[in-house]
Structures are given as structure tokens and as C-alpha cells.
Amino acid sequence: MQPIVPIHYFLIVAAVLFSIGLAVIITKRNTIAVLIGIELILNAVNLNLVAFSQYDPVRLAGQMFALFVIVVAAAESAVALAIILKVYRHFQTTDLDKISSMKK
Amino acid sequence: MxxxxxxxxxxxxxxxxxxxxxxxxxxxxxxxxxxxxxxxxxxxxxxxxxxxxxxxxxxxxxxxxxxxxxxxxxxxxxERESSQKAxxxxxxxxxxxxxxxxxLSIFGLLFWLISHANFLIIQSPELSESSARHSTLKQVGVNLMTSHVWAFEVAGILLLVALVGAAYLAFQRENEK
Structure with a gap:
């Protein structure tokens, strides 16, 4: 049984999501908005892995990889939010351009 | 559909x-x-x-x-100017x-790559079987406990470390503020 949707479509959707996430990271100045862009990029990459994994229904290597990417993304966002809280307590702002010194 | x-x-x-x-x-x-x-x-x-x-x-x-x-x-x-404003x-x-x-340039590059790529996907014999589309749950579970057990354990340790680290970082100590 062939996969329903051709793989190019998945790859193009993932490329669009990746580019939008990159643009979000570059343009937004709020740290949490930047984190949202990172989540978008991780999802785009996962979509690629899952799309290739449908041609490998026995070993499912792509889906296993995507599963571990999700786990690492969850850990990353938890640690990043803890760091953002710490930075906010120190600088009283989360604007990335105003956080310019290592030690006040 | x-x-x-x-x-x-x-x-x-x-x-x-x-x-x-x-x-x-x-x-x-x-x-x-x-x-x-x-x-x-x-x-x-x-x-x-x-x-x-x-x-x-x-x-x-x-x-x-x-x-x-x-x-x-x-x-x-x-900014508490007025409590009526959102x-x-x-x-x-x-x-x-x-x-x-x-x-846009990265998207253009990716689009060009994807549209010019000629994926040669090796047809595995399992793919042509009619039973190819059932739940992946069993296979994922078997994989996690056999071939990917090392990554599974490392992911568990990573989650534990991330949890402890995030709690430690976000904890407000007395000498601050």
C-alpha cells in the first residue's frame, strides 16, 4: 500500500514552517516569542522525519528519532523558561536588545 | 479525500x-x-x-x-494605567x-532542492502488503525496549536533569531581591 500523500508535499510544508520559524527568531525581540519560533523549527524537522518514516513501516527509525526530538524539545523549553525567569528577575525585562551585559 | x-x-x-x-x-x-x-x-x-x-x-x-x-x-x-484596559x-x-x-532565501533554496530532488525510495516488500497501515504503537514500544533502549534511558536521565536544573534555576533564593 502506497503512502497517501506524496513525500514532496510534506517536505514543502516542513520547509515553509522552518522558514517562518527562522523569520520569527530573527524578527521578534521578546524571548518567549523567540522560543515559539524554535518550537516551530523543531516541528518542521519532525515533520520531515515522520514523512520519510512512512516508507519504513517496519523499523520506524524516523518516528523514533522524532520521538526523541520531542523529548529533548520539552526539556529544552523547560530549562529555557527557567533561564528567562532568572534573566527577568535580574534585568526586569525580557527584551533581547536590552539584555546586553553579562554582569550588571 | x-x-x-x-x-x-x-x-x-x-x-x-x-x-x-x-x-x-x-x-x-x-x-x-x-x-x-x-x-x-x-x-x-x-x-x-x-x-x-x-x-x-x-x-x-x-x-x-x-x-x-x-x-x-x-x-x-x-502597566497599571487603568484596570479597565486589557x-x-x-x-x-x-x-x-x-x-x-x-x-525567503532559505525557503527558496529548500524549495529548489525538494523540487529537483529525485528521491529513489527503495520499495520494501512490507510496504506493498495490505497490512501496512495499522497502529504504530506496538512497533514503537518494541523499538523503545529493544533497539533504542540506550537512547530511551538517556532521554529519561536528560528529563530528570532538565527538571532538577529548571527547578534550581527558577527557585528564588533569599539573598536575591
Whole structure:
């Protein structure tokens, strides 16, 4: 049984999501908005892995990889939010351009 | 039918992602991330990854998104001009030109690559069987306990370390403030 949707479509959707996430990271100045862009990029990459994994229904290597990417993304966002809280307590702002010194 | 669903859900995901890009309200961006993640989860289902779609919903919508919204709430200084006005968390946009240029050029490169790529996918004999599309849950479980058990354990340790580290970082000590 062939996969329903051709793989190019998945790859193009993932490329669009990746580019939008990159643009979000570059343009937004709020740290949490930047984190949202990172989540978008991780999802785009996962979509690629899952799309290739449908041609490998026995070993499912792509889906296993995507599963571990999700786990690492969850850990990353938890640690990043803890760091953002710490930075906010120190600088009283989360604007990335105003956080310019290592030690006040 | 499946193609219509694919187009609909990819339009949902891409539209929500574009809204994240163009809105200045961080709260709207977080809620649009929710819609984008829903769309991506539906695309996972269309690619035959049912377990991963459920995991995506549980972890991202149940965990990461709640964390993000907590982060927005905890790091926002309310300007109390009047209690009638809504507290809107806004972000500023900088580097619009470079952001658009870099994103569009990377997208152009990826699009050119994908449209010119000639994927030679080796047809495995299992793919042609009619039983190819059943739940991936059993296979994922077997994989986690056999071939990927090392990565599974490392992921568990990583989650533990991240939990302890995040709690330690966010803990407010007495000598601060």
C-alpha cells in the first residue's frame, strides 16, 4: 500500500514552517516569542522525519528519532523558561536588545 | 479525500505560523502556536504516525504550551494605567528586512532542492502488503525496549536533569531581591 500523500508535499510544508520559524527568531525581540519560533523549527524537522518514516513501516527509525526530538524539545523549553525567569528577575525585562551585559 | 485533508491541515498549520510571524501580541502568538501544533499533529496522522500525533498533542499542548503561557504571565510587567484596559503583552519587531531576506532565501533554496530532488525510495516488500497501515504503537514500544533502549534511558536521565536544573534555576533564593 502506497503512502497517501506524496513525500514532496510534506517536505514543502516542513520547509515553509522552518522558514517562518527562522523569520520569527530573527524578527521578534521578546524571548518567549523567540522560543515559539524554535518550537516551530523543531516541528518542521519532525515533520520531515515522520514523512520519510512512512516508507519504513517496519523499523520506524524516523518516528523514533522524532520521538526523541520531542523529548529533548520539552526539556529544552523547560530549562529555557527557567533561564528567562532568572534573566527577568535580574534585568526586569525580557527584551533581547536590552539584555546586553553579562554582569550588571 | 486524504489529499483534501492534507491541504486543509497544512493550510491551518502554515496560516497559524504566519499569524505568529505577523502578530505583535505574544499571547496570540502562543495560541497560534497551539493551532500550528494541532495542524502538524494532523499531518503526522496523515503520514501514518498515530502514536507520534498523540504524543505531540500531549507534550506540546499539555506541557510546552502551558509552560510558555506561564512564562508570558510571569515575565510581564503590568502597566497599571487603568484596570479597565486589557493588559496586552506586545513585542517589537526588528530586522524585518534581514529576517524576510534570510527566511525567503532559505525557503527558496529548500524549495529548489525538494523540487529537483529525485528521491529513489527503495520499495520494501512490507510496504506493498495490505497490512501496512495499522497502529504504530506496538512497533514503537518494541523499538523503545529493544533497539533504542540506550537512547530511551538517556532521554529519561536528560528529563530528570532538565527538571532538577529548571527547578534550581527558577527557585528564588533569599539573598536575591
Amino acid at each position: 486524504a489529499e483534501i485533508a492534507f491541504y486543509g491541515f497544512s493550510a491551518l498549520a502554515i496560516g497559524a505560523a504566519l499569524t505568529i510571524l505577523f502578530t505583535r501580541n505574544v499571547m496570540y502568538a502562543a495560541l497560534c502556536l497551539f493551532i500550528a501544533l494541532l495542524g502538524v499533529a494532523a499531518l503526522y496522522v496523515l503520514a501514518g504516525a498515530d502514536f507520534l500525533a498523540i504524543t505531540q498533542l500531549l507534550i506540546y499542548v499539555g506541557g510546552v504550551l502551558v509552560l510558555l503561557i506561564f512564562g508570558v504571565m510571569l515575565t510581564h510587567r503590568a 493588559n496586552i503583552v506586545l513585542t517589537t519587531h526588528l530586522n524585518r528586512f534581514w529576517g524576510a531576506l534570510i527566511a
